[in-house]
Amino acid sequence: MSISMSISVWVSALLTLAIFSFLIKDNPLYKIAEHIFVGASAGYWFVFNFHNVLLPDLFKPLGTEFTSKWFLLIPLGLGLLMLMKMSRQYGWLARFPLAFTVGIGAGEGITSIIKSDIISQLSAVTFEMPLIMLTENMGKMQINVFNSFSNIVYFLAVVTGLLYFFFSAEHKGMVGKTARIGIWFLMISFGASFGFTVMARISLLINRLQFLIEDFLGIVI
Amino acid sequence: MLNYLKTLDRRIIYLFVLVGVILPIVGGFLFPVQSSPMTDSVVKALKELEPGSVILVSADFDPGSQAELQPMLLALLKYCFENEINVVSMGLWPMGPTLIDNAMDSDKVRISKDRAEQLMLEGRKVYIIPKGEAGTEQYLEERDGKIVVVKETEREEVGDLFDDAIYYVKGIRSLFPEGHIKYGENYLAAGYQVGAGVVILDLVASVPGALKTDALNSKPVESYPIMNGIDTLKDIDMVFTLSSGSGGIKEWVIYGNGRSGVKVCGGVTAVSAPEFLPYLVSRQLAGMLAGLAGAAEFEAATGYEMGEGIRGMTPQSFAHIIIILFIIIGNLVFLVEKYSENK
Numbered sequence: 001m002s003i004s005m006s007i008s009v010w011v012s013a014l015l016t017l018a019i020f021s022f023l024i025k026d027n028p029l030y031k032i033a034e035h036i037f038v039g040a041s042a043g044y045w046f047v048f049n050f051h052n053v054l055l056p057d058l059f060k061p062l063g064t065e066f067t068s069k070w071f072l073l074i075p076l077g078l079g080l081l082m083l084m085k086m087s088r089q090y091g092w093l094a095r096f097p098l099a100f101t102v103g104i105g106a107g108e109g110i111t112s113i114i115k116s117d118i119i120s121q122l123s124a125v126t127f128e129m130p131l132i133m134l135t136e137n138m139g140k141m142q143i144n145v146f147n148s149f150s151n152i153v154y155f156l157a158v159v160t161g162l163l164y165f166f167f168s169a170e171h172k173g174m175v176g177k178t179a180r181i182g183i184w185f186l187m188i189s190f191g192a193s194f195g196f197t198v199m200a201r202i203s204l205l206i207n208r209l210q211f212l213i214e215d216f217l218g219i220v221i
Numbered sequence: 222m223l224n225y226l227k228t229l230d231r232r233i234i235y236l237f238v239l240v241g242v243i244l245p246i247v248g249g250f251l252f253p254v255q256s257s258p259m260t261d262s263v264v265k266a267l268k269e270l271e272p273g274s275v276i277l278v279s280a281d282f283d284p285g286s287q288a289e290l291q292p293m294l295l296a297l298l299k300y301c302f303e304n305e306i307n308v309v310s311m312g313l314w315p316m317g318p319t320l321i322d323n324a325m326d327s328d329k330v331r332i333s334k335d336r337a338e339q340l341m342l343e344g345r346k347v348y349i350i351p352k353g354e355a356g357t358e359q360y361l362e363e364r365d366g367k368i369v370v371v372k373e374t375e376r377e378e379v380g381d382l383f384d385d386a387i388y389y390v391k392g393i394r395s396l397f398p399e400g401h402i403k404y405g406e407n408y409l410a411a412g413y414q415v416g417a418g419v420v421i422l423d424l425v426a427s428v429p430g431a432l433k434t435d436a437l438n439s440k441p442v443e444s445y446p447i448m449n450g451i452d453t454l455k456d457i458d459m460v461f462t463l464s465s466g467s468g469g470i471k472e473w474v475i476y477g478n479g480r481s482g483v484k485v486c487g488g489v490t491a492v493s494a495p496e497f498l499p500y501l502v503s504r505q506l507a508g509m510l511a512g513l514a515g516a517a518e519f520e521a522a523t524g525y526e527m528g529e530g531i532r533g534m535t536p537q538s539f540a541h542i543i544i545i546l547f548i549i550i551g552n553l554v555f556l557v558e559k560y561s562e563n564k
Contacts (some may be wrong), residue, residue, distance in 0.1 A: 124503030200491035203513040205289030
């Protein structure tokens with residue numbers, strides 16, 4: 001074991017341990033680390049965006065090529081109006097840039113999202129997932145049992161899941177029973193999501209512990 | 222006993238998970254990693270690219286997700302440069318391009334002892350961590366036919382390379398001979414692109430018009446040979462996004478694939494993976510790597526056995542076993558309690 005002599009490694013390690021201390025209970029060390037993180041992030045983002053976005057894309061062109069880039073005054077004006085949100089008297093002015101942003105977002109997004117999230121998905125389930133899949137084996141067509149089963153499950157999950165969110169008919173009798181199957185599929189998907197979430201959080205823990213053990217404490221395996 | 226288990230302090234569970242993660246790291250155990258169909262689809266899509274193809278790598282994440290996404294990025298860049306696939310990099314997140322720069326030039330890329338020896342003889346700078354001496358940076362040098370370990374200012378001569386040491390180079394670039402990755406020809410850094418979906422729509426209309434200048438020299442991107450024949454996003458052979466939120470993989474699928482039909486592959490954090498699985502079924506996504514497991518599988522499938530993903534999978538498996546055991550115990554306690562109440 002040889003503890004690192006690097007100041008940056010020490011700062012990282014101490015902040016990591018301070019954040020981990022929350023697992024025992026809330027404490028001032030955790031609060032300090034949390035505030036440092038929030039403050040440093042906000043400061044970093046402001047400086048980064050000023051130097052990489054506002055300066056090269058707005059202020060410099062306005063200063064050097066005003067005759068050809070005068071139209072940049074429009075986003076500058078909208079941006080300044082957004083800051084009016086901080087004033088009680090003129091806060092309403094911030095609605096104009098917000099309306100502009102929401103309008104652009106909706107106009108750009110609606111057709112694309114309908115295509116990618118509805119039409120393409122429906123098309124995939126309807127045309128690209130046959131319930132009986134055939135594969136060729138030594139010149140003979142055979143049923144691909146695994147893929148057929150998986151397509152049938154997928155089809156059932158889509159139909160029953162959609163039926164669960166169909167509120168124009170009371171969930172009784174056949175409709176109720178089918179919707180109940182939909183709930184089961186939903187529960188299974190929530191379980192899968194939870195599993196993925198656990199995996200993600202453990203990955204973060206592993207990364208931090210590898211840093212503490214290898215880079216900070218200098219224990220080499 | 223039942224009551225104790227029912228009111229078990231959560232910190233005891235944390236302690237078990239902590240020990241479960243630390244043990245395999247310290248013990249250095251490695252479980253074998255096998256590729257899943259999801260990862261196979263990424264490998265298949267990459268293998269369809271011919272030498273000289275251009276891939277747009279978009280780093281749409283920040284350091285908070287680098288535990289999962291950085292190993293994917295390293296393995297992807299290594300694969301691309303090994304197979305002569307040209308890379309244009311950019312990021313929809315401010316920190317993304319910096320993380321690509323790190324992957325190219327400063328991240329630790331572990332290599333085997335044999336590869337270390339080979340790279341050192343080719344004149345690459347190879348670093349070493351002898352057992353128990355990780356705290357200080359040391360690197361290898363060949364002097365008068367002897368291998369010398371250089372430790373800060375003092376020079377300590379050793380007869381041969383250590384078997385039980387860790388060898389690494391800094392950045393993917395160091396794995397290749399000088400001149401293998403020519404800036405502007407094999408690799409171009411376009412930097413941070415502000416606007417997420419809007420940027421992708423701009424790329425659909427015109428790649429040089431959207432990217433404008435490169436991040437290194439601030440020259441128009443169309444002045445570099447790598448951009449020859451690239452006008453719209455359709456002319457790019459593949460978009461590979463490393464994504465941990467919005468804008469990221471969803472925007473690339475909706476606007477990139479949806480508007481131009483460009484092939485999109487992605488690496489995502491495990492938390493967000495289930496949301497994008499339907500895009501795989503509909504083939505709007507050509508392939509997806511999910512979380513650290515996806516990174517490990519990709520490393521294994523592309524022959525990068527020393528990758529960070531593979532190293533992380535053993536502690537991951539230990540932690541999962543512990544969590545599963547606690548879930549089983551919790552359910553048993555619930556069932557036993559219910560049974561005793563009914564009695």
